Amino acid sequence: MMSPGPENLPSMDEPCPMIDFVNLISGKWAIPILYRLILINGPVRFSALQRAVAPITQKELTRQLRLFERHKLIERQVFAEVPPRVEYRITDLGRTLGPTLDSLAQWMRTHGQSLDRKEEAAIS
Template sequence: MKKSDNHIKYTADAAAQAVDQALKVLEGKWKLSILFYLFDGKVMRFSDLERAIPEITQKMLTQQLRQLEADGLVGRTSYPEVPPRVEYRLTEWGQALCPTLDSLITWADHRPK
């Protein structure tokens, strides 16, 4: 990897590794669905996400949210109320992923039939 003119130039191997690492962050059956529900600055409670993705179990939703939080894509805010209220939102870094995923959708739409 070389840095010049504020751009990082990757070798083919370094580029492949970087993309592989990025894909590992997004790996998981429900992560992309969760991210798409939270795009555009949306804030959702755990129960809202459960309703939005009815096929997901509570355990799986918890796991996926924890992984997204650990990877820095999702922020979690817990309020000391009864019953407890927890809200999820994308971090700035998570929100920056939106144009990339939009590009992937466009790319996939142009797949030869």
């Protein structure tokens, strides 16, 4: 992978786009939820999504899904049944994150064992 050329680099006066990106996907569960929805690439029920990213709590999954829905990264469909059935699916906009998340996953597969995780264990 090549570094961006000087013509693609923001000036030091411009706000860093990575701040907005990190704010969008901040939270322990944001990336695993989005990545799972991208991999599934179809409708998924809340309970199946919760199992797929376990051990996330129902409250945290709901909070994250609402945020993604507000940003138009996912769609939520409620079916008028008893009990109500709710399905989520990634939008076309959300799907554009696929290559970025794939590259992060590949980086972890390649370099994850090289990371010094002693500090992480002490923090947990």
